Amino acid sequence: MLSKLAKSINLSSTLAISARAKKLEKEGVDVIGLSAGEPDSDTPDFIKEAARKALRDGLTKYTPAGGMPELRKAAAEKLKKENGLNYSPQEVMINCGAKHSLFNVIMCLTEKGEEVIIPSPYWVSYPEMVKAAGGVPVFADCLSSDSFKLTPEILREKITGRTKLLIINSPSNPSGCVYTKEELSKIAEIVLENDIYVISDEIYEKHVYEGSFFSIASLSEEIKKRTIIINGVSKAYSMTGWRIGYAAGGEKLISACIKLQSHSTSNPTSFAQAGALEALTSDKSEKAVSDMIEKFKERRDYIYGELSKMNPIEVTKPRGAFYIFPRIKSLTHTGSSTEFANKFLEEKHVAVIPGEGFGAGGYIRISYAAQTDLIKEGIERLKSFLGEKDRV
Numbered sequence: 001m002l003s004k005l006a007k008s009i010n011l012s013s014t015l016a017i018s019a020r021a022k023k024l025e026k027e028g029v030d031v032i033g034l035s036a037g038e039p040d041s042d043t044p045d046f047i048k049e050a051a052r053k054a055l056r057d058g059l060t061k062y063t064p065a066g067g068m069p070e071l072r073k074a075a076a077e078k079l080k081k082e083n084g085l086n087y088s089p090q091e092v093m094i095n096c097g098a099k100h101s102l103f104n105v106i107m108c109l110t111e112k113g114e115e116v117i118i119p120s121p122y123w124v125s126y127p128e129m130v131k132a133a134g135g136v137p138v139f140a141d142c143l144s145s146d147s148f149k150l151t152p153e154i155l156r157e158k159i160t161g162r163t164k165l166l167i168i169n170s171p172s173n174p175s176g177c178v179y180t181k182e183e184l185s186k187i188a189e190i191v192l193e194n195d196i197y198v199i200s201d202e203i204y205e206k207h208v209y210e211g212s213f214f215s216i217a218s219l220s221e222e223i224k225k226r227t228i229i230i231n232g233v234s235k236a237y238s239m240t241g242w243r244i245g246y247a248a249g250g251e252k253l254i255s256a257c258i259k260l261q262s263h264s265t266s267n268p269t270s271f272a273q274a275g276a277l278e279a280l281t282s283d284k285s286e287k288a289v290s291d292m293i294e295k296f297k298e299r300r301d302y303i304y305g306e307l308s309k310m311n312p313i314e315v316t317k318p319r320g321a322f323y324i325f326p327r328i329k330s331l332t333h334t335g336s337s338t339e340f341a342n343k344f345l346e347e348k349h350v351a352v353i354p355g356e357g358f359g360a361g362g363y364i365r366i367s368y369a370a371q372t373d374l375i376k377e378g379i380e381r382l383k384s385f386l387g388e389k390d391r392v
Contacts, residue, residue, distance in 0.1 A: 005131070008131050010128060014037055014124055014353050014357065017035050017351055017352075018035055018351065020345060021345060021351035024349065031350070031351060032350045032351070033351045033374075034351060034375065034378050035351040035352055035353050036369050037240075037367065037369075038238070038369060039238040039292060039296075039322070040370050041295075043238050044238070046288075047275045047279050047282070050277070051271045051272065051274050054275075055271050059274055060271065062266060065261050065262035066258040066261070067094025067267065067273060068270075068274075068277070071276060071277045072089040072090075072093065072246075074277055074280040074281050075092045075094070075231075075248070076088060076092050083215045085215065087248045090251050090254070090255075091248055091254055092247070092254065093247050093254050094267075094268050094276075095232075095268060096243045096245070096269075097232060097234060097243040097245045098203045098246075100245060101231075102125070102247075104247065104257040105228050105253070106130060106165075106199070107129075107132070108257050109164065109197060109228075109253065110130065110133040111135070113135070114135050114165075115135065115160060115162045115163045116135050116137055116138065117138045117155065117158050117166045118137050118140065119139075119140045119142050119148075119149070119154075119167070119168070119169075120140060120141050120358070121142070121172075121325065121355065121358040121359050122139070122358060122359050123169060123201070123358070135164070138158050138163070139359055140157075141154070142154065147319075148172065148177045149183060150168070150187065152187065152189075155187060155190050159194050159196070163196050165197050165198070166187075166198050167198075167201065168184075168187070168198060170200070170202070170204075171318075171319065171320025171321040172204075172320070172321060173323060174321075174323050174355070174358045175321075175323070176319060176322075176324060176325065177316075177319065179214070181214045181219075184214060184216040192222055197228065198217075198223070198227045199227075199228050199230060200228070200229050202215060202229055202231045203232055203235050203245070204320055204321040205231060206235070206236040207320050209300060211319065213320075217229055225250065227249070230246075231245065232244055232246055233276045236289055237279040237285065237288070239275065242272040243268065243269065244272050244273060244275070244276040295372075296322050296369070298372070299322075299368040299370075299372055300368055302372070302375065302376070303375060303379065304318070310386065313328060313386075314327040322368050322369045324365075326363065326364060326366065327363050329361075336362075337355040337356060337360075337361055337362055337364050338361075340354065340364060341364055352365065352367075
């Protein structure tokens with residue numbers, strides 16, 4: 001009955017572990033959730049009020065498929081002001097979250113059989129989106145000694161005559177790595193030499209704790225023409241449930257994505273777009289974001305410090321996002337992080353995400369998008385868990 005596509009797509013491992021944790025919570029179990037892929041703070045009140053006002057004013061009907069013109073303009077202005085990138089509003093489209101932006105772009109760029117290079121560890125949905133488009137995911141394994149970043153040598157090895165796309169995620173989910181300008185420059189040279197395209201997933205742009213964020217598209221006009229930027233309001237403004245993201249790229253591609261969107265979601269939710277517009281344009285946004293980032297940095301420093309003391313766990317310090325990605329392979333009989341995560345949840349009631357879904361078995365993703373007291377309790381339970389057995 002099911003199509004080959006439906007049979008080929010895997011369930012999101014992040015949603016699967018979260019569902020198990022929620023089931024335990026409903027049964028009355030005291031679960032510490034360190035699996036969340038969203039900020040734990042609420043959406044700022046001034047953004048919520050903008051959406052309320054939009055509802056009161058009757059903004060409850062369809063908008064253009066590509067998003068409200070004023071929001072497309074605001075996203076373009078944000079890219080110019082913060083990233084030094086010049087896009088017209090016609091080169092920007094609004095989607096139902098950055099995940100939807102990625103899906104539209106991959107569907108409109110990838111032909112059947114074309115290859116898409118995905119640095120590993122990767123966000124769980126990249127390979128499934130590529131498969132849905134008929135493309136072939138090609139995984140480029142990145143080393144912890146390189147902070148899980150794609151190197152020019154590894155990239156060159158993976159390029160073939162069928163390569164169409166490279167996906168770069170900086171800051172990264174799950175590793176928290178952040179590419180420098182110099183590192184992106186070397187990648188851009190190879191991209192231009194081989195006439196391929198880049199999807200630059202920048203949804204964690206605001207979550208950088210050392211140095212600064214840099215977009216590969218801002219290196220030159222040549223690389224900008226071959227780059228599609230993906231961003232949104234979910235992570236920066238704690239608006240995950242609002243489902244507003246955006247894509248920026250060449251007008252021909254953006255127009256094609258809008259056509260596709262017009263036949264799927266029609267348009268993003270009208271009053272959610274009003275909230276996103278407020279997030280991108282309000283003079284209150286900068287402080288709201290900086291306050292949140294400061295809290296994340298404190299949590300990052302704490303959890304990294306604690307994990308660094310836990311032998312034989314191996315951990316790389318993340319520079320961005322709100323995840324840490326320790327290696328726990330030597331702590332399991334089979335090397336399976338799924339086995340580790342399941343037992344940790346069952347025995348100590350702490351939810352973390354196994355690395356298999358990110359293309360990195362033997363690792364787990366721990367989110368520090370949780371209140372500090374919960375993070376500390378989760379760490380204490382991890383210490384207890386490790387102390388009770390030589391191997392899981």
